[in-house]
Amino acid sequence: QKEVEQNSGPLSVPEGAIASLNCTYSDRVSQSFFWYRQYSGKSPELIMSIYSNGDKEDGRFTAQLNKASQYVSLLIRDSQPSDSATYLCAVNSPSSNTGKLIFGQGTTLQVKP
Amino acid sequence: DAGVTQSPTHLIKTRGQQVTLRCSPKSGHDTVSWYQQALGQGPQFIFQYYEEEERQRGNFPDRFSGHQFPNYSSELNVNALLLGDSALYLCASTHGGPYEQYFGPGTRLTVT
Numbered sequence: 001q002k003e004v005e006q007n008s009g010p011l012s013v014p015e016g017a018i019a020s021l022n023c024t025y026s027d028r029v030s031q032s033f034f035w036y037r038q039y040s041g042k043s044p045e046l047i048m049s050i051y052s053n054g055d056k057e058d059g060r061f062t063a064q065l066n067k068a069s070q071y072v073s074l075l076i077r078d079s080q081p082s083d084s085a086t087y088l089c090a091v092n093s094p095s096s097n098t099g100k101l102i103f104g105q106g107t108t109l110q111v112k113p
Numbered sequence: 114d115a116g117v118t119q120s121p122t123h124l125i126k127t128r129g130q131q132v133t134l135r136c137s138p139k140s141g142h143d144t145v146s147w148y149q150q151a152l153g154q155g156p157q158f159i160f161q162y163y164e165e166e167e168r169q170r171g172n173f174p175d176r177f178s179g180h181q182f183p184n185y186s187s188e189l190n191v192n193a194l195l196l197g198d199s200a201l202y203l204c205a206s207t208h209g210g211p212y213e214q215y216f217g218p219g220t221r222l223t224v225t
Contacts, residue, residue, distance in 0.1 A: 032212070034213065034214075036216075042218070042219075043201075043216045043217060043218050044216050046214070046215060088155050088156075090155075093158075099214060100161060100169055101146075101205075101214060102158070103155030103156050103157075104155050
């Protein structure tokens with residue numbers, strides 16, 4: 001079992017729709033969770049962080065965390081073609097407090113005009 | 114506010130050679146982590162430097178080594194390059210522990 005799992009996609013949604021990206025993690029003592037967006041040929045860009053159970057909203061983005069289910073998700077409302085990218089879920093390794101991030105393989109999102 | 118910078122942008126090396134990649138952290142950050150990202154995969158943690166010492170290391174061989182300087186900048190060295198070392202090498206900086214990490218633009222290394 002991988003430590004952080006994401007569906008590789010591609011996830012295709014029409015412009016204006018809600019895109020839902022999901023991530024599960026194996027170690028239940030993980031404390032910090034991050035979503036990065038990566039455009040093709042570029043480096044990852046941090047878009048959301050979440051540390052507590054529940055929802056966290058930032059503009060069109062909402063991160064949801066359920067530690068009991070070991071599940072974290074990212075919702076993108078009013079999806080735009082510019083949102084087309086690979087979305088990486090990252091979890092802080094619980095084996096230390098140094099900030100080592102464990103990444104999923106990423107989900108490719110395609111927003112069609 | 115300067116973000117994380119890395120150099121060079123691209124690099125082509127031959128098997129068996131050695132390479133040095135450089136990173137300057139975001140202003141105010143004192144911790145630098147290095148990641149390797151193969152095509153189609155998520156980044157893999159190589160190691161992290163804090164106060165000029167390697168604080169944690171991932172599952173990478175000793176051919177991968179690093180250094181952090183007093184100004185918090187860092188180098189990643191890879192010896193005896195293999196074809197499988199071809200990847201995007203990412204530097205990320207943060208301040209302190211398990212907080213948000215910000216990535217630089219990366220160095221694309223090609224080993225032929």
